Amino acid sequence: MSQDYRTMWKNLGLDLTAHDALLSVLGQAYGDIYVSQKDRPAGMGYFDFVMSEVHGLRIKELLDEKAAGRKIIGSYCVFVPEEIALAANATLVGLCAGADFAVDEVHRYLPRNTCALIKSTFGFKLGKVCPFLEASDMIVGENTCDGKKKSYEILGKLVKNLYVMDMPQMKSPEGRELLKAEYVKFMEAAEKLTGVKVTVESLKAGIAAVNAKRAALHRLAALRAADPAPVSGLDSLLANQVSFYDNPARFTASVNALCDELEKRIAAGQGVRPKGAPRLLLSGCPMAVPNWKVPAIVESLGAVIVGEELCTGERGVRNLVDDSAKTLDGLLEALVDRYFKIDCAVFTPNPERLAHVEEMAKAYKADGVLHYGLSFCTPYSMEAAPAAEALSKKGIPALCLETDYATDDMGQLKTRIEAFLEKIRA
Numbered sequence: 001m002s003q004d005y006r007t008m009w010k011n012l013g014l015d016l017t018a019h020d021a022l023l024s025v026l027g028q029a030y031g032d033i034y035v036s037q038k039d040r041p042a043g044m045g046y047f048d049f050v051m052s053e054v055h056g057l058r059i060k061e062l063l064d065e066k067a068a069g070r071k072i073i074g075s076y077c078v079f080v081p082e083e084i085a086l087a088a089n090a091t092l093v094g095l096c097a098g099a100d101f102a103v104d105e106v107h108r109y110l111p112r113n114t115c116a117l118i119k120s121t122f123g124f125k126l127g128k129v130c131p132f133l134e135a136s137d138m139i140v141g142e143n144t145c146d147g148k149k150k151s152y153e154i155l156g157k158l159v160k161n162l163y164v165m166d167m168p169q170m171k172s173p174e175g176r177e178l179l180k181a182e183y184v185k186f187m188e189a190a191e192k193l194t195g196v197k198v199t200v201e202s203l204k205a206g207i208a209a210v211n212a213k214r215a216a217l218h219r220l221a222a223l224r225a226a227d228p229a230p231v232s233g234l235d236s237l238l239a240n241q242v243s244f245y246d247n248p249a250r251f252t253a254s255v256n257a258l259c260d261e262l263e264k265r266i267a268a269g270q271g272v273r274p275k276g277a278p279r280l281l282l283s284g285c286p287m288a289v290p291n292w293k294v295p296a297i298v299e300s301l302g303a304v305i306v307g308e309e310l311c312t313g314e315r316g317v318r319n320l321v322d323d324s325a326k327t328l329d330g331l332l333e334a335l336v337d338r339y340f341k342i343d344c345a346v347f348t349p350n351p352e353r354l355a356h357v358e359e360m361a362k363a364y365k366a367d368g369v370l371h372y373g374l375s376f377c378t379p380y381s382m383e384a385a386p387a388a389e390a391l392s393k394k395g396i397p398a399l400c401l402e403t404d405y406a407t408d409d410m411g412q413l414k415t416r417i418e419a420f421l422e423k424i425r426a
C-alpha cells in the first residue's frame with residue numbers, strides 16, 4: 001500500500017497496526033478462497049481489483065467526493081433507501097462487517113450471545129479498522145431485530161453521527177404508513193446533512209441509478225440458472241457484496257460486462273463445475289465481506305451455489321422502483337412499494353420469504369437448500385426449521401446450518417455439508 005493511503009488511514013483515525021493485521025488476513029483469505037478458483041470468468045478481474053483497493057482507492061474516491069461537497073452515509077440494512085441518499089447528494093455505503101475483530105473489547109459492550117454481524121460492527125469500530133465507518137458523515141441504524149436496535153443505543157455513544165430509523169414489524173397498512181413516514185424523515189435528515197433539497201428530478205435520477213444496479217444483478221442471477229453454472233456462487237456473492245461499496249454506475253457497467261461474458265460461456269457450454277454437479281441455494285442471514293466461510297466449503301466439495309436468498313443476494317435486490325410518478329410524494333410511494341416487499345425475518349408473519357425460497361429453488365434448478373443462520377440470530381433461527389420442513393414436503397431437501405465468523409467449526413460444517421451432498425447425489 002502506498003504511503004498516501006497510510007496517511008489517509010491515519011487521518012481517518014485508524015489504528016494502523018491493527019488495520020495492517022486485518023488487511024493481511026483479508027488478503028490471505030482472498031487469495032486462498034477466490035484467486036485459487038479454477039475457470040473464473042475474466043470479468044471477475046474487476047471485482048478482484050475492487051477488493052484489492054477496497055480500503056485504498058475506494059476510500060480515496062469517497063474522500064475526494066467529500067472534498068467536493070458530497071456527504072457519505074453509512075448503513076447496516078437493505079431497508080435504507082440508497083435512492084434518497086443519492087438524490088440528496090450523498091453516497092451510501094454498506095457498513096456491515098463479516099469478520100471478528102477486537103472480540104474481548106466487544107464483549108465489554110455487548111453480551112456474548114449477540115450475533116456475529118452485530119459484534120463485528122462493534123469490533124470494527126472499537127478496533128479502529130473500518131475506513132468506511134470513519135469516513136461516514138452520518139451512520140444510519142434501523143430498528144429491525146432486537147439485537148440491532150438495542151446495540152444502536154450503545155453504538156450511539158461510540159460514534160457521533162448515528163441516525164436511527166424506526167421500522168414496522170408487520171406488513172399491515174399501518175406498517176406501510178410507518179415505513180413511508182420514516183423514509184420522509186430520512187429524506188429530511190439527509191437534506192439537512194448535505195444542505196441539498198431532494199427534487200422530483202434528483203429522486204428520479206437516484207431511482208434510475210439504483211434500478212440499473214439491481215437490474216444488472218437480476219441479469220447475473222438469471223444466468224446462473226444454466227447448467228453447467230457459468231460462474232461460481234463465491235464470485236456471485238462477491239459481486240453482491242461489492243454493490244454495497246462501489247460507485248453505482250461503474251458497478252453496473254462491470255456486472256453487465258461480466259454478464260456479456262457469461263452469456264458467451266453458456267452458449268459454449270462452459271461452466272465452473274461439470275454439468276450435473278450438485279446445485280445449492282443459500283438462504284438466511286446476510287453474508288458481509290469477508291464472510292465467505294460456508295460458500296467456500298460448499299464449493300470446495302464440488303457443488304455450486306446457484307442463488308442466494310440473502311440480503312447480500314436476491315432479498316436485497318429483488319424488485320425495481322417504478323419511476324413513472326410525476327411528484328415527489330408519488331416517487332416516495334413507489335419507493336415504499338418496493339422496499340415494503342423485502343421479506344426480512346424480522347417481520348411477522350413472513351410467509352413471502354418461504355415462497356421466494358421455493359420460487360428461487362425452482363428458477364435456478366437447485367437440488368437443495370442450505371439455510372444459513374448466524375448463532376443468536378433469533379429471527380432467522382426461528383424461521384429455519386419450519387422452512388426446512390415445508391421445503392422437504394415439496395421434495396426440496398434442506399439443511400439448516402448455524403454458525404458464526406470463527407473458523408473452529410469448519411470441519412464440522414464440512415462433514416454435514418458433505419453428507420447433505422451425498423444425499424443429493426444419491
Ligand code: SF4
Nearest residue numbers: 076077078144311344
Ligand atoms: S436481514 Fe433484515 S435487518 Fe438484516 S440487512 Fe436484511 S433486511 Fe436488514
Ligand code: SF4
Nearest residue numbers: 115117145147285377
Ligand atoms: S443476523 Fe439476525 S440477529 Fe444479526 S443483525 Fe441480522 S437479523 Fe439481527
